[in-house]
Amino acid sequence: MSDIVVDRQVAVDDQRLPSQAQLIQWVSDVLAQHPDEPRRELTIRFVDPSESQSLNRDYRGKDKPTNVLSFPFENPPGIVLPLLGDLVICHAVVTQEAEEQHKTLEHHYAHMVIHGTLHLLGYDHLADEEAEAMEQRERDLLAALGIADPYAT
Template sequence: MSDIVIDRQAAIDDQHLPSQAQLTQWVGDVLAGHPDDPRRELTIRFVDADESQTLNRDYRGKDKPTNVLSFPFENPPGMALPLLGDLVICHAVVAREAEEQHKTLAHHYAHMVIHGTLHLLGYDHMDDDEAEAMEQCERVLLAALGIADPYAT
């Protein structure tokens, strides 16, 4: 999907962050399942634990860093912009989770980007039915990339 525009921002210096090509592939895989949605632009910002914690506290009321935060863009009335929103990903949390869960860092990043992009599209996991629908989308998308089910026990 060449029409995807990702503003990749790194507020940290780490050579282990996903490349622009990886981000475009993962986001493109999600958006391919939503061909009628014209929104194709987003920002993905990689941050440290302090910035993640501040944002998580200020926007979600949880005073700790988290793996990914999703901020969907809301079009002003009467304007149709192609903006999907922003993902903020904390490298320290993703790296720690990957190690704890015995996953490669790239596979866990793929999961976090796919998960966050689904949130930007309106998916949620606040109740069991929503969670199952969202997790099933993630499983299918990750399997197509050769990545194991992240929810398998």
């Protein structure tokens, strides 16, 4: 899916961030399961804990940094744009989680990008049934990449 456009924004200084090619691959894998989805452009911004905490507090009422925030784009009435939305990923939180969960940083990043992209497409995990459907999609997408079930205990 070469028509995917990812605006990769980096607001942290670390060489271990996913590459542009990785981001496009992971987003493409999600969108390949949604062939009728016309929106093919998104921003993925890598931030520090301060920026993550500020956004999480302002938009979700949770005053702490978090791994990934998803901001779906809503087209103004009468205007159709190919924008899916924005993902804001806190590098420090993702790095800490990967270490704590004994995962490679690359595998955890793949999960966070896939998880966030599914949110941009309208998936959620507030109710148990929704959570199971979303998590199964994540498991299937990650398995296709050779990545173990992130929810296995």
